[in-house]
Amino acid sequence: MSITLPTTPAPVPPSGQTSGLSSSLDLAAERAVDRGLHLEGEVAAHPERFRVLTGERPTGPLHLGHYFGTVANRVRLQQLGVEVLLVVADYQVITDREVAGDVRGAVHEIVLDYLASGLDPARTTVFQHSAVPALNQLMLPFLSLVTVAELDRNPTVKAELAASGAASMSGLLLTYPVHQAADILFCHANLVPVGKDQLPHLEMTRLVARRFNQRYGAGYFPEPDGLLSAAPTVLGTDGRKMSKSGRNAIALRDDADATARAIRSARTDSEREITYEPDRRPEVANLLLLTALSTGRSPQEIAAEVGGRGAGQLKQLTTDALVAHLAPVRARRAELAADPAVVAETLAAGAARANALADATLADVRRLMAMA
Structure with missing residues (x-):
């Protein structure tokens, strides 16, 4: 690159020292x-x-x-x-x-x-x-x-x-x-x-x-x-950070049915009213976040829409949003995989x-x- 960002150099430490x-x-x-x-x-x-x-x-x-x-x-x-x-x-x-x-x-x-x-x-x-x-x-x-x-x-x-x-x-x-x-x-x-x-x-x-x-x-x-x-950090179905090795992930290559099964199994909590409180209710907040990322809406707006209809309604909304959002990506992937x-x-x-x-x-x- 012909242009780099300016930085302030630090002195090289003398032999045997580990500062820096x-x-x-x-x-x-x-x-x-x-x-x-x-x-x-x-x-x-x-x-x-x-x-x-x-x-x-x-x-x-x-x-x-x-x-x-x-x-x-x-x-x-x-x-x-x-x-x-x-x-x-x-x-x-x-x-x-x-x-x-x-x-x-x-x-x-x-x-x-x-x-x-x-x-x-x-x-x-x-x-x-x-x-x-x-x-x-x-x-x-x-x-x-x-x-x-x-x-x-x-x-x-x-x-x-x-x-x-x-x-x-x-x-x-x-x-x-x-x-x-x-x-x-x-x-x-x-x-x-x-x-x-x-x-x-x-x-x-x-x-x-x-x-x-x-x-x-x-x-x-x-x-x-x-x-x-x-x-944002996306949580897996068990409430921990989504990970390739954690057996809690929804893979990009999964189909719509696998996505729906994963969302149905996702951990939530016992409160009926849906609210966006990432610190207090991280699992519910994660479903709201996934829905927001898939639709371009805010998590707060989606929470207000679901309201007192509970986690079951939220999971259905999240599933529908994810499946619709990922459909063209997954279709493109299938097309590429055929070559x-x-x-x-x-x-x-x-x-x-x-x-x-x-x-x-x-x-x-x-x-x-x-x-x-």
């Missing part, structure tokens, strides 16, 4: 919130100034939480004219699990979900992590820029370890934030959509970029900003673009480090 990341983490959320409105205005006014890198691990099919949150935002940025690169991080599946599972099948299903949701491979680069060797080679010099203590302090890594149920942390999980730094910096992305829980990973990327620039080549890597997601070449062609085109960027970046890095 922890203080940055303390300020990350505050900075992200403060920058949010400004960034949205900049993106709308000058989309050509930004390159976005985002993605996810192929650990299962995309669900409504993805669709109404991250995928919708990616489509929005694409429509604004921002260059978006979307990594399907297949290597990262094994960061917190011993068996990768059917990664190839998961990648295929996720790409179908992306395309059905409106991501256009002519405007958005979709690629597999494992298909870009030069990207992964960047991790070696990047690992030399951070300390074990800094890696060990990352709260997001600790949360991921706890969620996985593993008895101990693998080296791959410990260095996961540096893997993500390589994912972001190989293409010189300067904007990364994130939730608050991912800010520590982004702060590590900023730290790696800053230290590389100070040590080898001032200004080569941008220090990417986080575009803090305003997407055996569409996913392979999308990934091949994305890999070609990503490899061109990664090869050029790796060559520059080796030159700046006096290795070539």
Whole structure:
């Protein structure tokens, strides 16, 4: 990118010291919130100034939480004219699990979900992590820029370890934030959509970029900003956050009958009157939210409409709204799935673009480090 966002460099700590990341983490959320409105205005006014890198691990099919949150935002940025690169991080599946599972099948299903949701491979680069060797080679010099203590302090890594149920942390999980730094910096992305829980990973990327620039080549890597997601958290049918691994999700690929069954089984409460109170009545609020996202109305308005007719009426309203809203997406997905070449062609085109960027970046890095 020819234009990057201004940042304030911090000094490289002397050998043996570990200052830098922890203080940055303390300020990350505050900075992200403060920058949010400004960034949205900049993106709308000058989309050509930004390159976005985002993605996810192929650990299962995309669900409504993805669709109404991250995928919708990616489509929005694409429509604004921002260059978006979307990594399907297949290597990262094994960061917190011993068996990768059917990664190839998961990648295929996720790409179908992306395309059905409106991501256009002519405007958005979709690629597999494992298909870009030069990207992964960047991790070696990047690992030399951070300390074990800094890696060990990352709260997001600790949360991921706890969620996985593993008895101990693998080296791959410990260095996961540096893997993500390589994912972001190989293409010189300067904007990364994130939730608050991912800010520590982004702060590590900023730290790696800053230290590389100070040590080898001032200004080569941008220090990417986080575009803090305003997407609401969608709960699963059991009242917990909707998750691919939690067996509580409504998959984007599900049909209308499966969606109706899931909504009928969704947890609510014993109060007859329907009100929108996310803190006190999260399960009822979640159904109102899904209905609102599907219809463009406010949750409060829908709650007032249902009133004293209870959770059964609300569930029917939510089912009808979701099925109607998702019908064109699911029809498009079925059409795409009937073409055996569409996913392979999308990934091949994305890999070609990503490899061109990664090869050029790796060559520059080796030159700046006096290795070539």
